Amino acid sequence: MNVTDVWRGRSVPRTAVALAAAGALAVEVLVSSPYIARASGTLLHPRWRWLVLAVIAEIASMTTFARLQRQLLAAGGLRVALHRSIALTFASNALSVTLPAGHLVSAGFTFRRLRTRGASIPLIPSGIGVVDGALIVAFVAGGLGTDEATAAVMLYRPISFALIGAIGWAVLFAARYARGTTAPRRPGG
Structure with a gap:
């Protein structure tokens, strides 16, 4: 497709959607720019005590989730070592928050890893x-x-x-x- 095809009406809806999306993005950047500027200033000068506390809380939260998942698997008859459960939880979370549609990729990853360890889905x-x-x-x-x-x-x-x-x-x-x-x-x- 070339530029003349767009103006001849062959791809006007697609072009209109792209222009509307670009306009919405530009408005969003303009509206949120003061907040982004304040956030970047805060990120340049972190309060180390709160940052360390937040990291410790996140590690505790993820480890607790791994323990819960391990107990649920044990209730279903599958024994998983704690360190493997924690590793799976952290890896799954990393996939979830970094990839597009990460929650789906994360669920598939967790499912496959648990299946290799012997988990089954009851009929x-x-x-x-x-x-x-x-x-x-x-x-x-x-x-x-x-x-x-x-x-x-x-x-x-x-x-x-x-x-x-x-x-x-x-x-x-x-x-x-x-x-x-x-x-x-x-x-x-």
Whole structure:
């Protein structure tokens, strides 16, 4: 595509979106520039006592999360050494905060690492109590009341199950339709 294609109307919507995004970015930079200037001044002269305290608090928080994850895995029958759980937690967090869509990459990374250590996903919902309990605790820690957190988890479970199940069945039938068969293929046949 060249410049003349844009002005002939072939790519006007794409160009309009790009110009709107650039305009929004310019407005955001202009509006937030005083705050950025103050923040950069603060970063140039840190209060070392508070910085050290913040780093210690973050290490304690991450280590506590690793211990919680380790206990949840132990409740499911998987024993993981504490140092491995801490390493996995820090690595997963690093992926989560540094990559685009990092939370998705982080979840996939954690899942694969735990699978190599022997974790499995039950076909029946035997792990629901542990997972739901952890979700309720996380929601309450995030500021929801206990009743709201319990209601959110109780709504989340059937909705996520139905949605994932529907997507899985749709993909299965689409794959079979594309292959031209409705019956499962037999191994070796």
